[in-house]
Amino acid sequence: MKIVKKNLNYIIIGSVAFIMMILGIVGLPLSITELLEKIAIAIILAVSLNMVVGFLGELSLGHAGFMCIGAYMGGKLAALLSSSLGGTNILTVILALIVGGLCAGICGFIVGLPALRLRGDYLAIVTLAFGEIVKNIVENSDFFGGQTGLKSPQFIKNRFILFTIGFLVVLLTIFVIQNIIKSKHGRAITAIRDNEIAAKATGINVTKYKLMGFVVSAVFAGLAGALYSFTCSNIQAITFDYNYSIEILVIVVLGGMTVNGSIISATLITALNTILQTKLGGSFAVAKDLIYALILILVVIYKNAPALKDFREKYNLGNLWRKIFKHKNDPSTVRDDATRWDVVPTKISMDEVLSTEIIVDNTGDNSADIGERGGNK
């Protein structure tokens, strides 16, 4: 039972992928296959961005830039390989994925090194600049097709295999990131998020762990990009703009900045987007942005406003869950979050002690009152 609980998300995603594979053999309509591929890419992006935003506590606004590097590097390599080999096979796809991920990781290292040494919001600034730089270079270089974009090696015939690879990459992403978070390194990363100075004082190499989290996130964004390069027909730099990074951020924030939440919200938002867009047409795109923006602002204010702290604790979904399933006194449900030490129920409330009245029993025979006994004598 414990093993099932521990690996719940792999089991769910794995079984979904398995069912989809069977459905894929039976034959799914192309639109659904495309939607599933989009969802797979969105999950990889969201889970990897969550590594930075949720666990590292830094803001990255250039996630689409890393994806762009993965897409162009992977796509170009696959195009070169398939033209020399005379066709795309699985090996090409895997090589493209590896190269895309590695290139994005190297860029992540170069970008992260100056920004992560500093405290404050510098990572947001540098990643924002990085996204613009990547877009600008790729747009103007003839090697990558320039303004018209890079023609990707299509995989339409073998859509099923591509789709399977996509879901395997999703599983890999979740597996790696969740294991990092549960390991010693992951605890170091969350310690830095909660209190950087305290983490430093306990001997954690802050820059090293920050850089590690950031590079891992960049590698998976690159993988998502390489995957994307196979699913679309033409890779264009304009796709990977600032707004795309923001869309991924919206998914992560609405998912509550946890791994499972990111998976759920990536699936829901991508599915909703695609389905509503085909149903409602172009006017929906505008209204969608407005609704997302409003939800984003309201969720963040609700979850973080100091004035709403009492309200949140009173009407917390997590508390409700604990009440229903009687996990209230289970020590594993007490959050070991540094910011919540003031509410951990270990302190004895002084008011309670002072207001307790000591009742003296005068009527009983075996009373322990010394004064009364003295009177009887």
Added chain:
Amino acid sequence: MEFLNTFINGLSVGGVYAMIALGYTMVYGIAKMLNFAHGDIIMVGAYLIVLFLPINPIVAIIAAIILCAILGIFIEKIAYKPLRGASPLAVLITAIGVSYLLQSLAQIIAGPNTYYPDPLSKLFPEFMGEPTYGIITIGSFSIKLSTLITLICVAIVMTALTLFVKYTRTGRAMVAVSEDKGAAQLMGINVNHIIMITFAIGSALAALASILTTFDASKVSTTMGSLPGIKAFAAAVIGGIGSIPGAMLGGIILGLVECFAQAVPAIAPYTVTIEFSLLIIMLLVKPTGILGKKRREKV
């Protein structure tokens, strides 16, 4: 002559960046937050010009400045004030949400069309017309009227802002709040009031910058604010975020780099790359920026 022209163009472009960067840097100095919605206030200002221009160009300019200042206060009260004291990440994400919201609202209200308002030809119809086309020629030297107005405006605004910060009660209160919020509050400064004024000034400067860009008859669209916004932001960081003279210096440096890069045909397409690389190099060499002060971290 080519060099001088590029230099003057660079000064005027840089002046506009400096004006936007001032908004970023003042808000950062006082509220300790990166106001990502600042670039979109430029866009709102330009749309207000489009809206009011048929009435009267001067009315349009004044309305754009005042309404943008009110919008800045409004955003601060609704979105940022509830989060004062919360984690910086939450404030950053809210600011991005506000930027997203402003863009989509503009798209819903104004539609997908792009506009080309030209307030300058309405202000000076004779001069912008037949013989001169808005170009002033003195001997062999010629300068566009829009560039000249931009330079004059930037010079006036910067002098006025410096004097305001140095010599008025409110300005000095702003400096005090940016140095130590708690101590400023103990000295009887109303911090909320100062933050509100900062947002109003920053947004009014953004509106002025957008007016100066429309003088060049440039395109007005819903995403027009994002790139100048990001560049001005880079300028603020290069000059030292939180420092008012730093923002001015950073903006002008960035404008000069942009214009000189564009003047060389070989590297002209990579102007954006050069500008942002400058930012990353700056963070590597001197993270506090040219004029920024180093703050000590206290536990």
